[in-house]
Amino acid sequence: MSNLPSKARVVIIGGGVIGCSVAYHLTKKGWNDVVLLERKQLTSGTTWHAAGLIAQLRATKNMTKLAKYSQELYGTLEEETGVATGFKRVGSITVALTEERREEIYRQAAMARSFGVEVEEISNERVQELYPHINLDGIKGAVYLPLDGQGDPGNIAHALAKGARQRGALVRERIKVTEIVKDGRTVTGVNWASDDGSETGHIACDMVVNCAGMWGHEVGKMAGVNVPLQACEHFYIVTENIQGMTQLPVLRVPDEYAYYKEDAGKILLGAFEPESKPWAMEGIPDSFEFDQLQEDFDHFEPILEKAVERVPLLAEAGIHTFFNGPESFTPDDAYHLGLAPEMDNVWVAAGFNSIGIQSAGGAGMALADWMDSGEKPFDLGDVDISRMQPFQGNKQYLIERSKETLGLLYADHFPYRQKATARGVRRTPFHQHLLDQGAVMGELAGWERANWFANEGQDPAYEYTWKRQNWFENSAAEHRAIRENVGMYDMSSFGKIRVEGPDAQAFMNYIGGGDYAVDAGKIVYTQFLNRTGGIEADVTVTRLSETAYLVVTPAATRLADQTWMMRQKGNFNVVITDVTAGEGVLAVMGPNARKLLQAVSPATFTNDVNPFGTAQNIEIGMGLARAHRVTYVGELGWELYVSSDMAGHVFETLHEAGQDMGLKLCGMHMMDSARMEKGFRHFGHDITCEDHVVDAGLGFAVKVDKGSDFIGREAVIARKETGPQNRLVQFRLTDPEPMLYHNEPVLRDGEIVGYLSSGNYGHTLGGAMGLGYVPCAGEKAADVLASSYEIDVMGTRVKAEASLKPMYDPKSERVKV
Structure with a gap:
């Protein structure tokens, strides 16, 4: 008999290391009504065959904080639970075989110091001391992190599960969730069946957590939420015992797509090959449990050939195991964590891109904090599930993107590097016009955006480097046009959210720090804040009428911002609608912007009629537009909002009229460099939910005396006093x-x-x-x-x-x- 309860506070679906960590940390918070259900056995999906590398340094401060927490946790779990985790600090070495990679790892070392991670750049001689078996040929630089570690993945998961059980969690194996029962935006419970089909039942619950790993996408569909991830084949070999082998640091040679881990006198050689192999495109077999995939030695052979040269003793050591097992990968190589946008009580912790062991402790801690308090413990924008766009759950998209994402883990992480696969999904109304003029496209949230414009005869493609890239002078010329004459660029990808209804003004004044009791046509630059004064969104808000506002957000955060607004709606009588695709937006900026607009429109653009911070409806060419006088580049200018059906005509009208004036088409790189000179903040980098609006220098945009309460008001007042x-x-x-x-x-x-x-x-x-x-x-x-x-x-x-x-x-x- 399963003896499962009829009700629980939370049901966690999936018994890999992530699910076990979430259960462990929720019980640490005092939650004792926790049920974890695993379809087969704990760790039987991907955890059991993980390499167990536990590095400290990640790409951002908070991701590094989570990785360091994981290390500290695994070091104490054995004492707490009696389950040996195999955790030990062995250190890690990363070597560079090119000057570009050398710059990358040295920049990473500098970053590590700013995050408080112990790191040193080391000589080739020191590399040889630490890793005597390495062939130093071609090594141009190396970095050593002495506190990196490794552990036993399966035992770490079992230790977390035991810790959760000790504090009252119910962890059950061979119980499959067959249905997630919903009522509107709320899950009310889960239906389950035993592995042999002999028992079925229902558990009513307040929350569900999707920790289903490579099954996360399908479990997400059951819950009505989008969890974009795709399983890929992941290869490694394990040697026979090597006589005299002693403990070694983990060795990474990303230019050869390889990592080396010593364990119990053997060497594990793993690969992140540049073109990966998606797996189970038609669905994961229901019987999957501790399964290995079919060997593909031809696929692995190029990595092995280089490895034998890099670590020659591999040529003498026999291969004990050639392993191929699946791992799940997300479209951007960052895992999914947080409250799903589509539902109000479905949480996600899945898609860990081969770093599940080193991430699990911190991810479980952060999610448990979030679930317990209802607020993010710190900025989790890198991994927040709300960053994923609805189309990214498309099956064909995930297959195509996954061919690249596994290899990107060890690719050169050049600045401005663009994904090469699964491109062209979202196009603005000006897409072909821009391509015809030499646009080189980047991609953000699926949107194809002109990042820079190639000159005639120049290859319209990126040539990546850590120094000045091949578009540096192109962007400089665009920058000068904006500063000295007039330029035009496409801002259609920015999110546009319409808030409409009899309570629109009251709602906006509650969720935002600005004062929205303004006349129609007035634009308010403002922030949406959380209770601690941190910045949830950085937006411009245009009052369209007595009952309607347009909120403009960054392209990448439109879904997150709209979801946050929906969750604050309460009893306000408003409708919140995404209208992003309905309008194209052209920014016309520079000292001669007014002159260009006056050449194509009978409207008046003077300060008397259209001062900074106001919008007006205009005729332009033979069409219509709404001209917003705002700027993100620090120059005179307008953002022109045009319905998508007339966008092409308006572009052609402006472009033709601008030829005699030297109008220059510009890209996103120009916009970023210009805003940087002006000190304008960029959400997600300079301002996040943990950055106080006063500390960010944006207190001027928050009106504490506007006559109504708003989220974060008390925190703003307090910080202005201190x-x-x-x-x-x-x-x-x-x-x-x-x-x-x-x-x-x-x-x-x-x-x-x-x-x-x-x-x-x-x-x-x-x-x-x-x-x-x-x-x-x-x-x-x-x-x-x-x-x-x-x-x-x-x-x-x-x-x-x-x-x-x-x-x-x-x-x-x-x-x-």
Whole structure:
């Protein structure tokens, strides 16, 4: 008899290391009505065959925080539960075989220091000392992280499960969830069946957590939520015992797609080959349990050939195991965590891209905190499931993208690198017009966006490097056009959310920090805040009528922002609708923007009629548009909203009229470099849910005295009284040569105090620019600026100027001319 309860606070679906971690951490929070259901046996999906590498350093501070937490947890689990986890700190070495990879790993080392991770760049001689079996041929640089570790994946999962049981969780194997029962946006329970079909039942529950691993996509469908992931084949070999083999650090040779792990006198050689093999495109067999996939030695052979040269003793060691097992991969190589946008009580922790063991502890902790408090414990935007667009659950899309994503784990992580597969899904109304003019497209949230424009005769493609890329001068010319004349670029991909109804004004004043009791046609720049004053969204809001507003959000966060708005709706009588695809948007920016618009429209664009921060309906060519006088590049300009059916005509009208004026088509790279000079914040980098709006220098956009309460008001008032705890500072390198991207350490008077949240090149100001937070509790602005600053670029400290006001046009005189 299964003896399953009829009701639970939460049902966790999936008994891999992730599900066990979620159960463990929820019970640590005091939840004792926790049920975990596993269709076969614990760890029988992908956990059991994981390599067990447990690295500390990830691509962002918070992901690194979670990885470090996992390490610390695994080091104490054995004492708590009596289950040996096999965790030990063996260190790890990453070697570079090209100058480009050397720059990448040295930049990663600098980033690690800013995150508090112990790291050192080491010589080839030191590599040989640490890993005597390596052939040093071709190695141009190496980085050593002494505290990286490895562990036994299966036992880690079982230890977490035992810890959960000890605190009251019910963990049951051979119970499959057959249906998730829903009522509107709420799950009410799950139906289950025993593995042999002899028993069935129902568990009513308050929440469900999808920890189903490579089954996560299908379980998501049962719950009515989108969980985009695809299983791929993942290969490794294990040697016979090697005489005299001692403990070694993990060795990574990403330029040869390989990693090496010593374990019990053997070597495990694993691969992240550049073109992977999707698996189970028609669905995972129902009988799958601790299964291995068919060997494909031809696919693995190129990696093995290089490995035998890199670690020659492999040529002498016999192969004990050639293993092929499935792992699940997401469209962007980041895992899925959080509350699903489509439902109000379905949570997700799945799609861990071969880093499930090192991520599980931290991911389980973060999700449990979120579920328990109802608020994210810190910024989880990198992995928040709401970043996934609905179309990304498309089966064919997932198959095509997965061929690339596994290999991207060990590919060169060049700045601005674009995905090559599954492209062209979302196109703006101007897509072909832009291609015809030499646009080189990037992709964001599925949208094809012109990032830069190739010159006649120039190959319209990226040539990646850590230095100035082949489009650097193209973007500089676009930048100059915006600053000195007039440029035009496509902003159609930005999210457009219409809020309409009799309570529209009251609703907006509740969810947003700005004052929305304005006349129709007025534009309000503002933030949506959480209870602690952190920034949930950075938006412009245009009042269209007495009962309607248009909220414009970044392209990547439209779904997240709309979902957040829906969850605050309560009893407000409003309708919230995504209208992004209904309008194309062209930004016309620069000192001659007014002149160009006056050439194609009978409307008046003077300050008297159309001042900064207002919108008006206009005729343009033979069509209609709505002209919003705002800017993200710090120049006079308008964003023109045009219904999609007339977008082509409006583009042609503007482009033709602009030829005599030197109008230049521009891309997203230009927009980013221009906003960086102006000190404009970028959501997801410079401002997140854990960055206080006052610390971010955006307190001016929050109106605490507008006459109505709003989310985060008390936190804003409190921080304005105490003063900022951190300040977002703008930096410019005094040496014009180095490039900045993000995460470079910031040194104040010789000590690391933070890192750059974003970076780009300031073509007008003549140097690389960055934004980064500097701790300043109890300090005045003048104290912050009195210090000397440097930015660590690949291990070299470069002097930087610092400013709290925009270095470009600090009084915004150019935008209001």
